[in-house]
Amino acid sequence: MLEVIDLEVRYGSIAAVKGIRFSVAPGALATLLGANGAGKSSTLLAIAGALPVAKGKILFDGVDVTGKKPEQMVQAGLAMVPETRDVFPDLTVDENLRLGAYTRLRDKSGVASDRERLFALFPRLQERKEQAAGTLSGGEQQMLVIARAMMARPKVLLLDEPSLGLAPVVVDQLFAMIAELKALGTTILLVEQNATKALQVADSAFVLRQGKIATEGRASDIAARQDLNALYLGGGM
Amino acid sequence: MTTVIQFLIDVLSLGGAYALMALGLVIVYGILRLVNFAYGELIMIAGYVLYLMSGSGLPWLVMAFMGVLAAIATGIATDYIAFRPVRAKSVTAVLITSFAFSTLLQNAALLLVSPRPRPIPLPDLFSTTVEFLGVVTPARNLITILAAFILLSLFLFVMRYTIIGLAMRAAATNFRMARMLGVPANLVISSAFAISGLLAGVASLLWLGRIGSVVPGVGLEPLLIAFIATVLGGMRSLEGAVLGGFLLAFIDTGLNYLLPQDLLKFRDAFTFSFVILVLLWRPQGLIKGPASGDRT
Ligand SMILES: Nc1ncnc2c1ncn2[C@@H]1O[C@H](COP(=O)(O)OP(=O)(O)OP(=O)(O)O)[C@@H](O)[C@H]1O
Ligand SMILES: [Mg+2]
Numbered sequence: 001m002l003e004v005i006d007l008e009v010r011y012g013s014i015a016a017v018k019g020i021r022f023s024v025a026p027g028a029l030a031t032l033l034g035a036n037g038a039g040k041s042s043t044l045l046a047i048a049g050a051l052p053v054a055k056g057k058i059l060f061d062g063v064d065v066t067g068k069k070p071e072q073m074v075q076a077g078l079a080m081v082p083e084t085r086d087v088f089p090d091l092t093v094d095e096n097l098r099l100g101a102y103t104r105l106r107d108k109s110g111v112a113s114d115r116e117r118l119f120a121l122f123p124r125l126q127e128r129k130e131q132a133a134g135t136l137s138g139g140e141q142q143m144l145v146i147a148r149a150m151m152a153r154p155k156v157l158l159l160d161e162p163s164l165g166l167a168p169v170v171v172d173q174l175f176a177m178i179a180e181l182k183a184l185g186t187t188i189l190l191v192e193q194n195a196t197k198a199l200q201v202a203d204s205a206f207v208l209r210q211g212k213i214a215t216e217g218r219a220s221d222i223a224a225r226q227d228l229n230a231l232y233l234g235g236g237m
Numbered sequence: 238m239t240t241v242i243q244f245l246i247d248v249l250s251l252g253g254a255y256a257l258m259a260l261g262l263v264i265v266y267g268i269l270r271l272v273n274f275a276y277g278e279l280i281m282i283a284g285y286v287l288y289l290m291s292g293s294g295l296p297w298l299v300m301a302f303m304g305v306l307a308a309i310a311t312g313i314a315t316d317y318i319a320f321r322p323v324r325a326k327s328v329t330a331v332l333i334t335s336f337a338f339s340t341l342l343q344n345a346a347l348l349l350v351s352p353r354p355r356p357i358p359l360p361d362l363f364s365t366t367v368e369f370l371g372v373v374t375p376a377r378n379l380i381t382i383l384a385a386f387i388l389l390s391l392f393l394f395v396m397r398y399t400i401i402g403l404a405m406r407a408a409a410t411n412f413r414m415a416r417m418l419g420v421p422a423n424l425v426i427s428s429a430f431a432i433s434g435l436l437a438g439v440a441s442l443l444w445l446g447r448i449g450s451v452v453p454g455v456g457l458e459p460l461l462i463a464f465i466a467t468v469l470g471g472m473r474s475l476e477g478a479v480l481g482g483f484l485l486a487f488i489d490t491g492l493n494y495l496l497p498q499d500l501l502k503f504r505d506a507f508t509f510s511f512v513i514l515v516l517l518w519r520p521q522g523l524i525k526g527p528a529s530g531d532r533t
Contacts, residue, residue, distance in 0.1 A: 075419060082414070082417065086413075091407060099400075099407055102404065103419040
C-alpha cells in the first residue's frame with residue numbers, strides 16, 4: 001500500500017533521513033520507533049508531501065507519488081496527524097471536522113454518517129462541537145485531530161506521536177481506538193515514543209536511528225528483544 | 238439631534254468605504270502575511286474601466302459591473318505575476334515585485350490614458366441629495382452605507398458558512414495544516430486575491446463616486462487608508478479590519494466636525510496622532526486575531 005524506497009530528507013546541508021526503505025501492506029499497522037531526532041517526523045512529513053524528498057521514491061498504491069503536494073496526497077487517500085497537534089483554534093470543533101472532509105465535498109451523505117460515527121467514537125467531541133477548538137483540553141485536541149484526519153476517509157493514515165502528553169487512561173483509549181481504525185481496514189503508519197504500546201497494536205515495526213533503519217521485523221519479535229533500548233540509543237555501534 | 242444623525246451618516250458612509258478597503262487588503266495579508274502594495278491599483282483599474290466605457294451608452298450598472306470585474310481580474314493577475322513566481326523565495330522579493338507591479342500599472346495608465354484626471358461616469362442618483370430622518374444628505378452616502386452593509390454581510394456569510402470560506406480561515410492560521418487536509422494552496426490564495434479585487438472594486442465605485450474622477454495615482458490614498466485601518470484594528474483579524482475602518486472614519490469625521498477651519502488642513506496630522514496613541518495602548522491593534530501562523 002505504502003512503499004518508501006531509499007528515502008532521503010534534508011534540512012539544508014543536514015540529512016535527517018539517510019536512505020531508508022520500508023513498506024506497509026494494505027490494512028496493516030506499522031510502527032516507526034526511534035529516539036528523539038532519529039528522523040521519524042521528517043519521514044512522515046516527506047511521505048505526506050509536506051517536506052521535499054531529497055532522494056528516493058514514495059509509492060502509494062503502486063503509483064509513484066514522489067514530489068506531490070500535500071493536498072494532492074490527501075486527494076490520493078493519505079491523511080496525516082502531525083505531532084504539532086494542529087487544530088484550527090478559532091474554528092469550532094465541527095468546522096475543523098468539516099475541513100477534514102474537504103476532499104469529499106460531493107459525498108454529503110457519506111460525510112454526515114462518518115461524522116456521526118466519529119462522534120460515537122469520541123463523545124467528548126460531540127458535546128463540544130460548537131466550541132472553538134482552541135478551548136479544548138490537550139487530550140480533546142488530540143482526539144479532534146485524529147477524528148479530523150479520519151473525516152477524509154483515508155486509505156493510509158500517518159500518526160505522529162498521538163499519545164504525546166496524554167494521561168495514561170486516555171492513552172489506553174487512544175490505542176484502543178487506533179486498533180479500531182485498523183479493524184475498519186485503514187492502513188496505518190504510527191510513530192510513537194511509547195514503544196510498548198505501539199508494539200502491542202502493530203503488525204510490523206521499524207526502528208530508526210540517526211536517519212537510518214537500525215532494525216526491523218514483526219512487532220512481536222521486536223517487542224521480545226531485550227536490547228530494544230540499546231537499539232534506540234545506538235549502543236554497541 | 239440632526240447633527241448626531243448627520244454625523245452618524247457621515248461616519249457610517251465613510252467607514253463603510255474604509256472597511257471594504259481594509260478588508261480587501263487584510264484578506265490577502267492574513268493568508269500570505271504579505272502586504273499587497275499593488276492593492277491601490279485595483280481601485281485605479283476599476284476607475285479607468287469606468288472612464289473608458291463612459292461613451293459606450295451602456296447602463297451605469299453594467300459599467301460598474303465591468304469595473305468590479307476588472308478589479309477582480311487584476312487582483313488574480315497580481316497573484317500570478319507578482320506573488321506566485323517569488324512567493325517561496327523571500328518576503329523582500331515579494332515586496333519588491335508587488336511594488337513593481339503597482340508602478341507598472343500606474344505607468345500603463347499614465348501612458349495609455351493621461352497623467353491628468355479623467356472624469357468617470359456616475360449615475361444621477363450619486364449627485365442628488367435626499368432627506369433622511371430629517372437630515373439632508375447626498376444619496377451617495379446612503380448608497381455607500383447600503384452597499385458596504387450588503388457586501389460585509391455577504392463576506393461574513395462566505396467566510397463563516399461556505400467550505401472555501403472555512404478553508405481560507407484555516408489557511409490564515411495554519412497554511413500547512415490546511416494543505417495537509419487537502420485544501421489546495423493555490424485555490425485559497427487565488428480566492429483571497431479575487432475577494433480582495435471584489436472588495437476593492439466596490440470600494441472604488443464608492444470612493445471615486447465621491448471624487449468624480451480618476452488619476453493614475455488615485456490608489457495611493459486608499460492603500461494608505463486600508464493599511465492604517467488594518468494596523469489600527471489588528472493586521473491579523475478580519476473583524477479588526479472592519480472595526481479599524483469604521484474607527485478611522487470616526488476619527489476623520491470627528492475631526493472634520495470639531496477642528497476649526499484653519500486647522501482643518503492639518504487633519505491628517507491629528508488623525509495620525511490618534512492612531513499612534515491607539516497603537517501605544519494596543520501595539521497589536523484592537524483585535525489580536527488568530528495566534529500562530531507560518532506561511533508556506
Ligand atoms: N525544520 C528543521 N530544520 C532543521 N533541522 C531540522 C528541522 N526539523 C528537524 N530537524 C532535524 O532533523 C532531525 C530529525 O528530526 P525529526 O523531527 O524527524 O526527528 P523525530 O524522530 O521526529 O524526533 P522526535 O521524537 O523528537 O519527534 C533532527 O536532528 C532535527 O534536529
Ligand atoms: Mg517527531
